[in-house]
Amino acid sequence: MAEDVVFVPVRRLGELIRERRLSPVAVAETFLDRLERLGPRYNAVVTVTRARALEQARRAEGEIAAGRYRGPLHGIPYGAKDLLATSGGIPTTWGAAPFKDRVFDFDATVVRKLEDAGAVLCAKLAMVELAGGMGYRQPNASFTGPGINPWNRDAWSGGSSSGSGSAVSAGLVPFAIGSETWGSILSPAGNCGIAGLRPTYGRVSRHGAMALCWTLDKLGPLALGADDCGLILEAIAGRDPADPTSADRPFRYDADGSRARRFRFGVLRGVTDGCEDAVRENFERSLETLGGIGTLEEVTLPDLPYDDITRTILFAEAASAFEDLIESGRIAELTAPEDHYMPYVRDTVLAKDYLKALRLRGVMAREADRVLARLDALVAPGRLTVAAMLGTEVRSAIRGTARDVMGAVGNGAGLPAVAVPNGFGARGLPTSLQFMGRAWEENTILAAARAYQSVTDWHERHPADP
Amino acid sequence: MSGTEASRSEVEALLALVRERYGSRLTAEELEAVRKGIEGVVEAAHALRAVRLDNADEPGQPFAPFRADG
Numbered sequence A: 001m002a003e004d005v006v007f008v009p010v011r012r013l014g015e016l017i018r019e020r021r022l023s024p025v026a027v028a029e030t031f032l033d034r035l036e037r038l039g040p041r042y043n044a045v046v047t048v049t050r051a052r053a054l055e056q057a058r059r060a061e062g063e064i065a066a067g068r069y070r071g072p073l074h075g076i077p078y079g080a081k082d083l084l085a086t087s088g089g090i091p092t093t094w095g096a097a098p099f100k101d102r103v104f105d106f107d108a109t110v111v112r113k114l115e116d117a118g119a120v121l122c123a124k125l126a127m128v129e130l131a132g133g134m135g136y137r138q139p140n141a142s143f144t145g146p147g148i149n150p151w152n153r154d155a156w157s158g159g160s161s162s163g164s165g166s167a168v169s170a171g172l173v174p175f176a177i178g179s180e181t182w183g184s185i186l187s188p189a190g191n192c193g194i195a196g197l198r199p200t201y202g203r204v205s206r207h208g209a210m211a212l213c214w215t216l217d218k219l220g221p222l223a224l225g226a227d228d229c230g231l232i233l234e235a236i237a238g239r240d241p242a243d244p245t246s247a248d249r250p251f252r253y254d255a256d257g258s259r260a261r262r263f264r265f266g267v268l269r270g271v272t273d274g275c276e277d278a279v280r281e282n283f284e285r286s287l288e289t290l291g292g293i294g295t296l297e298e299v300t301l302p303d304l305p306y307d308d309i310t311r312t313i314l315f316a317e318a319a320s321a322f323e324d325l326i327e328s329g330r331i332a333e334l335t336a337p338e339d340h341y342m343p344y345v346r347d348t349v350l351a352k353d354y355l356k357a358l359r360l361r362g363v364m365a366r367e368a369d370r371v372l373a374r375l376d377a378l379v380a381p382g383r384l385t386v387a388a389m390l391g392t393e394v395r396s397a398i399r400g401t402a403r404d405v406m407g408a409v410g411n412g413a414g415l416p417a418v419a420v421p422n423g424f425g426a427r428g429l430p431t432s433l434q435f436m437g438r439a440w441e442e443n444t445i446l447a448a449a450r451a452y453q454s455v456t457d458w459h460e461r462h463p464a465d466p
Numbered sequence B: 001m002s003g004t005e006a007s008r009s010e011v012e013a014l015l016a017l018v019r020e021r022y023g024s025r026l027t028a029e030e031l032e033a034v035r036k037g038i039e040g041v042v043e044a045a046h047a048l049r050a051v052r053l054d055n056a057d058e059p060g061q062p063f064a065p066f067r068a069d070g
Helices: A010-018 A024-042 A050-065 A109-116 A162-169 A186-192 A226-236 A277-291 A306-321 A323-328 A351-372 A405-412 A442-454 B003-025 B028-049
Strands: A045-048 A077-081 A120-125 A152-156 A175-180 A195-198 A218-223 A263-268 A294-299 A377-381 A417-424 A430-436
Touching: A010 A024, A010 A050, A010 A226, A024 A045, A024 A050, A024 A077, A024 A120, A024 A162, A045 A162, A050 A120, A077 A109, A077 A162, A109 A120, A109 A226, A120 A162, A162 A175, A162 A186, A162 A218, A175 A226, A186 A195, A186 A417, A186 A430, A195 A226, A195 A442, A218 A226, A226 A417, A226 A442, A263 A277, A263 A442, A277 A294, A277 A377, A277 A417, A277 A430, A277 A442, A306 A323, A306 A351, A306 A405, A306 B028, A351 A377, A351 A405, A351 B028, A377 A442, A405 A430, A417 A442, A430 A442, B003 B028
Parallel strands: A077 A120, A077 A175, A263 A294, A263 A377
Antiparallel strands: A045 A120, A175 A218, A195 A218, A195 A417, A377 A430, A417 A430
């Protein structure tokens, strides 16, 4: 078998495993070998969980042989961003030096749900320290080093789910779990040329995940295509008593939802302002493609300080979530020099301004829903630029050095979005296209993304091994 | 006091808070970076304050009373 399972979508791998044409143990061995051999080349991995993976793979093999097939993730290897708690002595580091030896005695709900689905945990994946919550400005902001992009090893893989992006892109795992507070799934997916799904806030339990911002954090999949993201979301979604913000809205993935349907797409006026030329050109080409599967119309949102709303919420909640670390001065142990002092800025958000942002969030959510109600999705470039080069400053809406209305509204209002590759830009780096929908409409945006991927082949291109 | 002066004095007041609480840990260069960051916080706050809301406009994240099962 060797490496011929690499870059095979989860759906196909699952079929081969179900038909017993592939052994889950052999599949796990292949990806474990790649994680150990290639993971360090991308700074993608914190811990390879070989023992747990082989135990889970052997169990999957036995169950399938006995006719107890659990579903499309049974026997499929994956990696988890290292902010998800794992038991069994596997460290959970949050990408941060002060926590590099920390071990939990329980599994995050997402990890447990994936185990219930028969998936095989092969690695804890690298991330920007504390999911970027301290204000980092450049890629070297993790004790495991800067995330390296498989398409260009002088470029960043993205933040903050850097290892989740690069590991899937480089074929080290078939899928990964990442988290997004503002951009941390869509950004690495876009930078690395893969699909990334940010679910509706509350769709996936956050129990056992590092809290950066309680009202903004979401967990979601990164995979080779939008279809795989749907399969994975079905396994991890659902109400969890341990996370009171998780919603009692069962999610069944509708994999046939794009057949013979026309979509209604909206494009926010000015959404490409500030984009790199290649990003804009690829987006315009994507719009031509989308015109073949649906209608397009320009839409506007009322003039509100969207970036300021979401940024203020993020700053205030992050300052509180990491109060101990900030007040004790242990932020000085973080990797990025700017993370040693920029958190103090967040202490200065006044309570009344935070509450004003929360009240404006309600207005923003209603206005976004009013626009989205007559559309299937808003479409936009996944990012304004291709991946930053290592050693350079990263433009960021969170720090106010870039505008990101789609990200501010999408994250502030808790809306789902999926990013898929739509071409290449400077230095051979991927660009991406995002579809953002109404709350709880993951099936609609996934159907649109699948329809786009059915008439393009960007997702079938993969970087060569170094 | 003009809006700009108000912003400047607000930045200075908030910087004084940081200096009071954490000044011993910060170099002059770091304090200057913190000042720039606070300017962004104050700018955002002014943008938020400029939007009028109705009394009935509540925070988007509702509070829910808690009761353990049983």
